[in-house]
Amino acid sequence: xxxxxxxxxxxxxxxxxxxxxxxxxxxxxxxxxxxxxxxxxxxxxxxxxxxxxxxxxxxxxxxxxxxxxxxxxxxxxxxxxxxxxxxxxxxxxxxxxxxxxxxxxxxxxxxxxxxxxxxxxxxxxxxxxxxxxxxxxxxxxxxxxxxxxxxxxxxxxxxxxxxxxxxxxxxxxxxxxxxxxxxxxxxxxxxxxxxxxxxxxxxxxxxxxxxxxxxxxxxxxxxxxxxxxxxxxxxxxxxxxxxxxxxxxxxxxxxxxxxxxxxxxxxxxxxxxxxxxxxx
Amino acid sequence: xxxxxxxxxxxxxxxxxxxxxxxxxxxxxxxxxxxxxxxxxxxxxxxxxxxxxxxxxxxxxxxxxxxxxxxxxxxxxxxxxxxxxxxxxxxxxxxxxxxxxxxxxxxxxxxxxxxxxxxxxxxxxxxxxxxxxxxxxxxxxxxxxxxxxxxxxxxxxxxxxxxxxxxxxxxxxxxxxxxxxxxxxxxxxxxxxxxxxxxxxxxxxxxxxxxxxxxxxxxxxxxxxxxxxxxxxxxxxxxxxxxxxxxxxxxxxxxxxxxxxxxxxxxxxxxxxxxxxxxxxxxxxxxxxxxxxxxxxxxxxxxxxxxxxxxxxxxxxxxxxxxxxxxxxxxxxxxxxxxxxxxxxxxxxxxxxxxxxxxxxxxxxxxxxxxxxxxxxxxx
Numbered sequence: 240x241x242x243x244x245x246x247x248x249x250x251x252x253x254x255x256x257x258x259x260x261x262x263x264x265x266x267x268x269x270x271x272x273x274x275x276x277x278x279x280x281x282x283x284x285x286x287x288x289x290x291x292x293x294x295x296x297x298x299x300x301x302x303x304x305x306x307x308x309x310x311x312x313x314x315x316x317x318x319x320x321x322x323x324x325x326x327x328x329x330x331x332x333x334x335x336x337x338x339x340x341x342x343x344x345x346x347x348x349x350x351x352x353x354x355x356x357x358x359x360x361x362x363x364x365x366x367x368x369x370x371x372x373x374x375x376x377x378x379x380x381x382x383x384x385x386x387x388x389x390x391x392x393x394x395x396x397x398x399x400x401x402x403x404x405x406x407x408x409x410x411x412x413x414x415x416x417x418x419x420x421x422x423x424x425x426x427x428x429x430x431x432x433x434x435x436x437x438x439x440x441x442x443x444x445x446x447x448x449x450x451x452x453x454x455x456x457x458x459x460x461x462x463x464x465x466x467x468x469x470x471x472x473x474x475x476x477x478x479x480x481x482x483x484x485x486x487x488x489x490x491x492x493x494x495x496x497x498x499x500x501x502x503x504x505x506x507x508x509x510x511x512x513x514x515x516x517x518x519x
Numbered sequence: 520x521x522x523x524x525x526x527x528x529x530x531x532x533x534x535x536x537x538x539x540x541x542x543x544x545x546x547x548x549x550x551x552x553x554x555x556x557x558x559x560x561x562x563x564x565x566x567x568x569x570x571x572x573x574x575x576x577x578x579x580x581x582x583x584x585x586x587x588x589x590x591x592x593x594x595x596x597x598x599x600x601x602x603x604x605x606x607x608x609x610x611x612x613x614x615x616x617x618x619x620x621x622x623x624x625x626x627x628x629x630x631x632x633x634x635x636x637x638x639x640x641x642x643x644x645x646x647x648x649x650x651x652x653x654x655x656x657x658x659x660x661x662x663x664x665x666x667x668x669x670x671x672x673x674x675x676x677x678x679x680x681x682x683x684x685x686x687x688x689x690x691x692x693x694x695x696x697x698x699x700x701x702x703x704x705x706x707x708x709x710x711x712x713x714x715x716x717x718x719x720x721x722x723x724x725x726x727x728x729x730x731x732x733x734x735x736x737x738x739x740x741x742x743x744x745x746x747x748x749x750x751x752x753x754x755x756x757x758x759x760x761x762x763x764x765x766x767x768x769x770x771x772x773x774x775x776x777x778x779x780x781x782x783x784x785x786x787x788x789x790x791x792x793x794x795x796x797x798x799x800x801x802x803x804x805x806x807x808x809x810x811x812x813x814x815x816x817x818x819x820x821x822x823x824x825x826x827x828x829x830x831x832x833x834x835x836x837x838x839x840x841x842x843x844x845x846x847x848x849x850x851x852x853x854x855x856x857x858x859x860x861x862x863x864x865x866x867x868x869x870x871x872x873x874x875x876x877x878x879x880x881x882x883x884x885x886x887x888x889x890x891x892x893x894x895x896x897x898x899x
Binding site: 440459 | 778793797799801803805807811812814815836882884892895898
């Protein structure tokens with residue numbers, strides 16, 4: 240399942256498609272690739288956790304986090320979590336014919352593109368999103384209840400990004416030469432990469448375990464660690480890339496910006512930390 | 520990730536829990552931490568009770584999952600630590616079990632599991648710390664003996680040990696061969712003539728380590744575990760144990776400490792500080808994830824049937840720092856009392872400083888992770 244989905248993404252949303260999407264977003268044609276969305280539906284991405292009797296794949300959260308991790312790794316754009324959660328409740332969501340977004344705290348992603356909005360988006364105001372591939376609207380402070388599954392799947396997206404930026408940094412450090420050797424031979428660079436792996440693996444343990452226990456506190460903790468891994472790994476990857484990392488052309492900034500957006504969705508670090516403190 | 524336990528494993532857990540509940544109230548009072556002979560007696564006595572109850576070989580005879588359950592349950596019940604048995608049970612023992620001959624296993628493992636003999640570790644030297652392979656303590660063959668001369672440092676439990684797992688150089692360092700070739704692993708009887716032990720006081724004030732000077736100590740060739748000059752590989756087996764499962768009980772203890780810290784902070788009013796609250800909350804989430812990582816590493820070891828792997832380096836890198844952060848937070852909870860050595864958390868704060876150094880500094884661990892897991896090129 241994970242491998243099949245990875246292959247689908249590699250074929251349909253590889254680096255060229257990613258950069259093409261960024262390019263068209265630049266020209267204010269910020270549109271979701273509806274054909275890809277339906278292919279995701281055909282592949283079972285949205286119906287993954289629906290019972291087979293209801294036309295779903297009949298799998299659970301442990302499998303869902305694996306495919307969301309792949310989506311995060313590929314920087315797949317769109318309201319993936321909201322549409323996945325709407326499968327079986329909103330017509331067409333399961334098959335990818337309907338694009339569903341939800342009001343997540345003070346932000347709504349892909350509002351103009353969505354066919355269905357869950358939550359109250361009245362008075363929504365478009366902002367110039369920092370992430371070129373995630374259009375955003377600001378809404379009032381109406382906080383809707385965010386489900387534990389939404390929190391965990393967002394964490395899985397972050398985990399995927401953290402793993403990808405680690406791999407990008409390691410690859411770059413092994414190829415880029417300065418002072419007559421790959422920069423990855425310098426300990427200062429090695430240690431940045433090692434810490435990226437440590438963050439990724441700690442977040443992975445938390446995300447996978449939360450998908451098995453199904454506990455809300457575990458999901459929140461997984462999001463805390465995955466947010467941290469995604470944001471800080473993107474920062475360290477940028478550092479390993481050096482000047483190249485500061486360019487629009489390198490993909491590093493796309494990971495950092497998406498990680499910022501995902502961090503702001505669902506419970507923030509402060510909220511999760513307070514929740515863990517209260518449970519002590 | 521498999522977090523479920525089999526019926527057999529659950530039965531093992533329940534049997535152990537019941538035995539602990541019956542046995543712990545019968546233990547003698549804990550000895551003075553500075554009285555080494557008394558600590559040896561206490562620690563070996565505890566191991567004897569474990570042996571009599573059928574748990575003597577749990578550190579290497581059980582499945583990794585049973586071992587994990589054992590470490591978790593004993594910690595949660597407040598059972599004694601391995602203490603003077605640490606090297607015998609978690610270091611030399613697993614190495615002999617994995618690399619020794621049948622005869623060697625029979626000679627050395629049985630007294631360890633029966634709580635009759637204690638071991639110490641003779642690896643580091645004054646000039647060979649992180650760069651362990653540059654060790655210079657030399658062993659010269661004389662008939663069926665090695666004659667060993669040199670000095671060792673950080674030799675834990677040396678004063679009360681019967682045996683020492685000793686790394687020696689059986690082939691001098693030369694430009695022709697990598698320096699990790701030419702090292703051999705020997706079991707040295709601590710009563711052999713020519714051994715001088717000098718306690719080494721740590722910044723925590725205790726003397727759990729020692730320096731050891733070896734002057735032409737004769738060790739039978741039969742005490743060598745593994746082939747001559749193959750001691751480095753034998754040692755790597757030992758170190759992977761130390762980085763793999765050796766900290767399981769401590770993670771459980773850290774999670775309990777967090778709860779105690781929160782209770783103390785609520786009591787003395789420091790809980791009103793949101794920065795402290797959030798620090799404790801984050802640490803709680805992190806230690807939860809570290810526990811999951813431990814379970815995962817153990818189930819991987821069980822699945823692959825091998826010794827704990829490099830995942831242990833990833834764990835140790837984060838755990839050692841998280842432990843230090845935990846006791847920094849404890850100092851904030853204590854306020855001025857954090858300067859009182861009578862406070863248990865103050866002593867723990869001091870001892871936590873060794874965690875990013877012992878068993879490979881964080882810097883060396885990061886090199887290991889970068890080179891062996893991520894495949895980055897070796898360099899200077």
